[in-house]
Amino acid sequence: MGAGGMDLDLEFAPRDAAAHPPALAPIYRSTLLRAPRQPLLSLRSTLTEITGPIFGESELDPIDADLTRNHARDGDPIGERITLHGRVLDGDARAVPGVLVEIWQANAGGRYRHTNDSFTAAIDPNFGGCGRVITDAEGRYRFRTIRPGPYPFPNRENDWRPAHIHYSVFGQGFSQRLITQSYFEGDPLIARDAILGTMPDVAARQRLVATLDMEASAPFEALAWRFDIVLRGRGASRFESVA
Template identity: 60%
Template sequence: MSDGSFYQRDRTWHPPAYTPGYKTSVTRSPQRALISLDNTISEMTGPVFGHGMIGELDNDLILNWAKDGEPIGQRIIVHGRVLDEDGRGVPGALVEFWQANAGGRYRHKKETYLAPLDPNFGGCGRTITGEDGSYRFRTIKPGPYPWPNGPNDWRPAHIHFSIFGLGFAQRLITQMYFEGDPLIWQCPIVATIPDRAAVERLVAALDMANTVPMDARAYKFDIVLRGRRSTLFENRMEGN
């Protein structure tokens, strides 16, 4: 593993912090100019996770909350790899995920949507990436839901992700959408992203080759974290 610091973020790839079409950004966005700081040792060296911290059903949202039956909805598998900017797999990354149920409702005490809760679906889980950066989990395809941004705004079906890589500076929180969903291109949050190619990187492709016949469809979603500046050693990238 190379011990260089992480690349600076390419902020042109990310949405502007202040986007009035996404109303809550008005109060959440910074009011002063950003300050650029070098990586600290702690940002480059931690945290470290292991498979021992993961429960048997943490990566199975179909079963990890089930009480008197399985949840209602389309059964799916989400899989892919966590990579860095140089295309290398990131092993040992903690991948956490949470979502609404098939009706578009979250299990949250402040939820206001009228869709019913599913008593057998909790909507959250986690896993650790393998040596090649791969991850996989089972779940129910979430439903879209309305939200009070505009008079009739709806969020497309999506799954939230939080990823801890090989250093705190690689931390990423993002969302995954589903191929073919027309609501993606009508969502005010998605519209804050200036580059269509960047939006398409958030859309998971239907992966029929990895479906389980008569059981679950599959979607493939690769996640890219910040890469490291590496030190050249005898004309090779150190750590390769």
């Protein structure tokens, strides 16, 4: 056993860069403008980046993980209520406790609560579209929310994003952050999505799809969807391109 109780004889599985979306992918038009043209530089992390932040339960409101309540003003948000849950794991399927998981999403009509979102769908005054939670001792997280709607985006002539939810997962420092998104099993728009289509590995795309979990669903209340996040190893969730 190594420091911190880690097994030093475990096989190290390096990240497969070929499975991640390339910075430049013509099918996703905006990468033509923002993909780097010069080789990337590797910069040393500062002490702040590798030692903070440290998140505690006391910093979160009890309803931060309930998107059906945390922005409600004078009623309930519109749309299908769902439970979104899963575990944060490392490459050897061990739980990663105490990490901050944040999500943000469009409302049931496919509209973000953002000044730059010009989609004609209505803003829901009772839905903010964001939440956060800290994983428990078993690496579990759980959100109650509204199933987001698809929306068009300016790419090809008639491109629509499938319903999806964005995630930010913080590790033990600012430099340890995963930004990704999950889709919903059975959505026919997944196969047509230009952004997801930038990923060359079909199996890696499938790992971004949340699966219907009837056992965790609440009868007469909400269906449940499960999405496990793997931080490192062969089964790792893909990083969203930030180039």
